Amino acid sequence: xxxxxxxxxxxxxxxxxxxxxxxxxxxxxxxxxxxxxxxxxxxxxxxxxxxxxxxxxxxxxxxxxxxxxxxxxxxxxxxxxxxxxxxxxxxxxxxxxxxxxxxxxxxxxxxxxxxxxxxxxxxxxxxxxxxxxxxxxxxxxxxxxxxxxxxxxxxxxxxxxxxxxxxxxxxxxxxxxxxxxxxxxxxxxxxxxxxxxxxxxxxxxxxxxxxxxxxxxxxxxxxxxx
Numbered sequence: 416x417x418x419x420x421x422x423x424x425x426x427x428x429x430x431x432x433x434x435x436x437x438x439x440x441x442x443x444x445x446x447x448x449x450x451x452x453x454x455x456x457x458x459x460x461x462x463x464x465x466x467x468x469x470x471x472x473x474x475x476x477x478x479x480x481x482x483x484x485x486x487x488x489x490x491x492x493x494x495x496x497x498x499x500x501x502x503x504x505x506x507x508x509x510x511x512x513x514x515x516x517x518x519x520x521x522x523x524x525x526x527x528x529x530x531x532x533x534x535x536x537x538x539x540x541x542x543x544x545x546x547x548x549x550x551x552x553x554x555x556x557x558x559x560x561x562x563x564x565x566x567x568x569x570x571x572x573x574x575x576x577x578x579x580x581x582x583x584x585x586x587x588x589x590x591x592x593x594x595x596x597x598x599x600x601x602x603x604x605x606x607x608x609x610x611x612x613x614x615x616x617x618x619x620x621x622x623x624x625x626x627x628x629x630x631x632x633x634x635x636x637x638x639x640x641x
Contacts, residue, residue, distance in 0.1 A: 561636030
């Protein structure tokens, strides 16, 4: 019975880790929220607007990662106008994770796949991003040992997503027995990521290998942290 439960658990983790559809290396996956006001009790319209809001939020998250410099806020405001009405062009697919009505608002949580390479190419064509900016980042193969339950994975995912100026995307990822592997792109210096890991108190760096084209990093999850 325990083996069946664990099998179900890791299937659930796998489905949570990989968005619906084929995830390519140039894509970004985000967990985002969307919100819209319910007018004249039209929940269907409010839901549609909430989903639209979530997709726009995912696109803005992608822009923030592409433009990690100090002028990003000003540039993003310009891009909001430039990309107005073109959000669907950059959305690969999405999945509604949860939805509910909260008083006068309808809220959704969605897992959204943004076509990062297409977005970067368009930004380069617009002259808003240089090719060097679009290609920046250090690839890191991250392995985390001690992922024994769903809460462990959620904590790990949230930790990586909490660093949009450092970690470009925590996807794609793969799950094995008490282990999670991530293909990351780090926008800042690797030392910046190491500093955040140390400050969190959640993980210990077990291995760090700079040899080869990809930095390999192994972390151990602290079991005493709940």
